[in-house]
Amino acid sequence: MTATSLVSLSAPSPQSEKAPRRNARHRNNRVAIMEAAISALNANAGATMSEIAARAGVGRATLHRHFRTRNDLVLAIGAQCVEEMKAAVLAVDAVNVPPAERLRAMFEAVIPLGDRYNFLGFESADDEVTRSGYQAQLRWAAALVEDLKAAGDIAPDVPSRWVVGQIDQLVWSAWNAVADGYLDVPEASDLALRTLMDGLQRPTAGRSK
Amino acid sequence: MTATSLVSLSAPSPQSEKAPRRNARHRNNRVAIMEAAISALNANAGATMSEIAARAGVGRATLHRHFRTRNDLVLAIGAQCVEEMKAAVLAVDAVNVPPAERLRAMFEAVIPLGDRYNFLGFESADDEVTRSGYQAQLRWAAALVEDLKAAGDIAPDVPSRWVVGQIDQLVWSAWNAVADGYLDVPEASDLALRTLMDGLQRPTAGRSK
DNA sequence: GTAAAACGAGACAAAATTGTATCGTTTTAG
DNA sequence: CTAAAACGATACAATTTTGTCTCGTTTTAC
Numbered sequence A, B: 001m002t003a004t005s006l007v008s009l010s011a012p013s014p015q016s017e018k019a020p021r022r023n024a025r026h027r028n029n030r031v032a033i034m035e036a037a038i039s040a041l042n043a044n045a046g047a048t049m050s051e052i053a054a055r056a057g058v059g060r061a062t063l064h065r066h067f068r069t070r071n072d073l074v075l076a077i078g079a080q081c082v083e084e085m086k087a088a089v090l091a092v093d094a095v096n097v098p099p100a101e102r103l104r105a106m107f108e109a110v111i112p113l114g115d116r117y118n119f120l121g122f123e124s125a126d127d128e129v130t131r132s133g134y135q136a137q138l139r140w141a142a143a144l145v146e147d148l149k150a151a152g153d154i155a156p157d158v159p160s161r162w163v164v165g166q167i168d169q170l171v172w173s174a175w176n177a178v179a180d181g182y183l184d185v186p187e188a189s190d191l192a193l194r195t196l197m198d199g200l201q202r203p204t205a206g207r208s209k
Numbered sequence C: 001g002t003a004a005a006a007c008g009a010g011a012c013a014a015a016a017t018t019g020t021a022t023c024g025t026t027t028t029a030g
Numbered sequence D: 001c002t003a004a005a006a007c008g009a010t011a012c013a014a015t016t017t018t019g020t021c022t023c024g025t026t027t028t029a030c
Helices: A024-043 A049-056 A060-066 A070-094 A099-123 A128-150 A160-179 A185-198 B024-043 B049-056 B060-066 B070-094 B099-123 B128-150 B160-179 B185-198
Strands: none
Touching (some): A024 A060, A024 A070, A024 A099, A070 A099, A099 A185, A160 A185, A160 B160, A160 B185, B024 B060, B024 B070, B049 B060, B099 B128, B099 B160, B128 B160, B160 B185
């Protein structure tokens, strides 16, 4: 469970005014810390700063140099995750294809971000900005579900909330399958799609269209 | 989310030697505390003793009278949940029917215990006894999956870990649907079964046998 | 090579949380 | 109605976690 991440964190967003010109080591540590924190907090929402620092392979003092308070850290991660999710979903929306293919593309794009997505799920409650970003993701998924229903890809009698919940969960299940090493991302996407649309009873056949 | 529980906690197990003959209020409070704790810890694994006491509607001192330490509380809940799960699953095994019907019976029996099940999922790491009880549940589910595969109810090419994970998650999803009030237990069981076996594409038809 | 940047280790103070104890009041059982 | 049981409130000590700071060492950039 030492979570080698499936994606890489982008460099420190160069938005800050008067950015104090950071070291390479500094940038690497920042990424390592955020990665370690996502992993640690996914495993245990109450993970302590010491645990996070240890997992990131830095001293606790360094952790506090990068993120003054625990809350700063959680907020930074939340913002980062929202950004990454937004980008992934935007790429899916770019191409104008039938909803079923958008669903497939979504799985491919979002499953590698499963840990981010999960983080947002239980850590977005505190901060307003992060939460609204997360809510936007859920609304996007809900809209996709409506499109799927309209196209006849999802049975209309199934509550949309249920479908959204299933998609949500499939992303996390698939991420774990990939992290555990028993599936790769395309396989996991296929299996997630198949599970959602056709269930696990049929031999393999491929989805009926 | 004020979680009116779907099941009721049994009276204080009368196993303890020299049981000091408790009050009715005492027994009620014990149940209320455990119920509140399950709910609070499901929402936030790091919930504080004060939060739990407040949610249970008792003072913090009373909480500590019932469970001297936080760990005592978690352990007691864990043991209780394992017992309840064991009983539910035992009832399913009692009747000798095809695996597909056992799956249906399992959903009916376990969905009302969804919050217990979820609790065990992330709080069983600390205590050995609780964890082994939880593991037993997972092994039971794995055995059921093998039976389903053997009976042709689950496609053999799907990794069993994946199937077990889906069942696990469906229980929690279904419990939430019931708690949110948009499904009742039989409906949720049907939907969980349908989702797992046939997916959500088919109109409603009923599962192909 | 050298100076600035970043770090680790450790010492501390400041919360926050837990656990204990006391005391007056309410509830229960009979 | 009464005594025992249980409770709430509150105060307090112990522990854990957080956040700050300093100092000597390592790494980086040039």
